[in-house]
Amino acid sequence: MESTLLLLLIGVILEICLGWPKIFFRNISHPIIWIGNLVKIIDTNLNKESYSDRIKKILGFFTLLTTVFIVLFFFQIIAKIFQNFFLVEFLYIIVIWSLMCSRSLYSHITQIAYDLEKNDILKAKKSLSKVVGRDTANLEKKAIIRASLESLSESTADAIIAPLFWYFIFGIYGLIIFKTVNTLDSMIGYKSKKYLMYGYASAKADDILNIIPSRLTGLFFVLLSTKPSNTYKIMLKNASKSISPNSGWPESAIAGALLIRLGGPKTYNGITNKDNWLNGEYKDPTIGDFHEGITLYKKIVFFTIFIIIISVIFQCFKL
Numbered sequence: 673m674e675s676t677l678l679l680l681l682i683g684v685i686l687e688i689c690l691g692w693p694k695i696f697f698r699n700i701s702h703p704i705i706w707i708g709n710l711v712k713i714i715d716t717n718l719n720k721e722s723y724s725d726r727i728k729k730i731l732g733f734f735t736l737l738t739t740v741f742i743v744l745f746f747f748q749i750i751a752k753i754f755q756n757f758f759l760v761e762f763l764y765i766i767v768i769w770s771l772m773c774s775r776s777l778y779s780h781i782t783q784i785a786y787d788l789e790k791n792d793i794l795k796a797k798k799s800l801s802k803v804v805g806r807d808t809a810n811l812e813k814k815a816i817i818r819a820s821l822e823s824l825s826e827s828t829a830d831a832i833i834a835p836l837f838w839y840f841i842f843g844i845y846g847l848i849i850f851k852t853v854n855t856l857d858s859m860i861g862y863k864s865k866k867y868l869m870y871g872y873a874s875a876k877a878d879d880i881l882n883i884i885p886s887r888l889t890g891l892f893f894v895l896l897s898t899k900p901s902n903t904y905k906i907m908l909k910n911a912s913k914s915i916s917p918n919s920g921w922p923e924s925a926i927a928g929a930l931l932i933r934l935g936g937p938k939t940y941n942g943i944t945n946k947d948n949w950l951n952g953e954y955k956d957p958t959i960g961d962f963h964e965g966i967t968l969y970k971k972i973v974f975f976t977i978f979i980i981i982i983s984v985i986f987q988c989f990k991l
Contacts (some may be wrong), residue, residue: 674750675984675987675988676724676764676843676844677980677983677984677987678984678987679764679765679768680768680836680839680980681977681980681981681984682765682768683764683765683766683767683768683769683772684768684769684772684774684836684976684977684980685845685861685977686765686769687768687769687770687772687773687774688774688775688973688977691775691776691779692769692770692776696770702770703767703770703771703851704770704771704851704855706850706880707743707851708855708859709740709904710739710742710743711735711739711855711856711859712859713859714735714738714739715859715860715870717733718731718734718735718870719731719732719735719860719867719870719871721866725868726869726870727871728869728870729869729870729872729873731805731870732860732869732870732871732872732873732874733872733873735856735860735873735874736853736856736873736874736877739852739856740849740853743848743852744845744848744849746975747767750763751763751899755864756771757873764844767844767847767848768839768844768847769849769852771835771848772832772835772836773789773831773832774831774832774973776831777803777824777827777828777831777832777969778966778969778970779802780799780802780803781820781966781969782821782966783799784796784799784800784803784816784820784897785820785959785962785963785966787799788816788817788959788962789959793812793813793816794851796813796816797809797811797816800816800819800820800823803820803823803827804819804822805940806819806938806939806940807939807940807941807942809813809914810939814956814957814958815958817956817957817958817961817962818932818933818934818935818936818956818957819938821923821926821927821930821932821934821957821962822923822934822935824926824965824966825889825893825919825922825923825925825926825965826919826922826923828889828892828893828922828969828972829882829885829886829888829918829919829921829922830854830882830885831890832889832972832973832976833885833888833889833890833892833972833976834850834881834882834884834885834886835847835850835851836980837884837885837888838850838881838885839978840908840983844975846990850879850881853874853878853881854878854881856871856874856878856986857871857874857875857876857877857878860874861874861875861878862875862971864941879917879918882918883917883918886910886918886919886920886921886922887918888927889921889922889972890921890922890924890925891925892972892975893907893922893925893926893928893929893968893972894907894925894928894929895975896968896971896972896975896990897925897928897929897968898929899928899929899931902928903925903928904928905928906924906925906927906928906951907921907925907928908931909924910924910950910951911924911925911930911950913935913948913949913950914935914947914948914950915945915948916946918936920950923935923950926965926968927950927951927954928951929965929968930957930961930964930965930968931951931954931955932951932954932955932957932961933945933949933950933951933952933953933954933955933956933957934949934950934951934957935947935948935949935950935952936948936949936952951965
């Protein structure tokens, strides 16, 4: 294949411009839903309450390996079919298009901002619940904005930078493996009684795969902020305060860029954790800060496109 980066550029631009078209969704659903259905089947059959923690941990590791293997196996079969018709490049573009989600993230976040501008707090909570796992029923306006900016910054790493990073390292297979592991983590990587042991392997794998991308995302927020030096200092000071080994980096960076505080205690399934404040000496974000955060997100999206274009040009000259 002459230019895998050119295929990446086409797929990314299609996703940004069109999202995942409804006609595709109606007829073939979506690859992440396929993976999710596979995880549900394996989870239902292997994650039994009667099993010991040790057995659950072993089966969770087996689930991780099996899911990745099955996804890659079916991709290989489909790629072989397309290759016979000289259409494998077309398949790669479709896969990239489907596994990137910058437009989807933007749509979800801007909907929350729109609901808040209309002072429709109930609708804003409902919109927020689509992008966060925490309880949203009792959140007030400033907490909704905080949660939205935290989700935006973390998802910038999870949904944009990490998939692109692993594509640059291992091509289409890197992208597919990362998205499979990320889907596993989002479904079974919880610290609940049911998934603490069973989802351990998937959660740890996702943490490992996000070590570099999360820090890169933080640096992108720093680079594209209006106060890069101050943002960088705030990121370094606060990143390690988060319970998560990775999300603290982009969250601290966007908090520094906007001069706001994020983080703090969060409630999941009725249980409130003791997560630390990030940049805690600053104020809660306003709706104006929310829009500034969205603008910063758009800058990162365009910056990644610029990087891909430069890489394509370099690859063409190299060839």
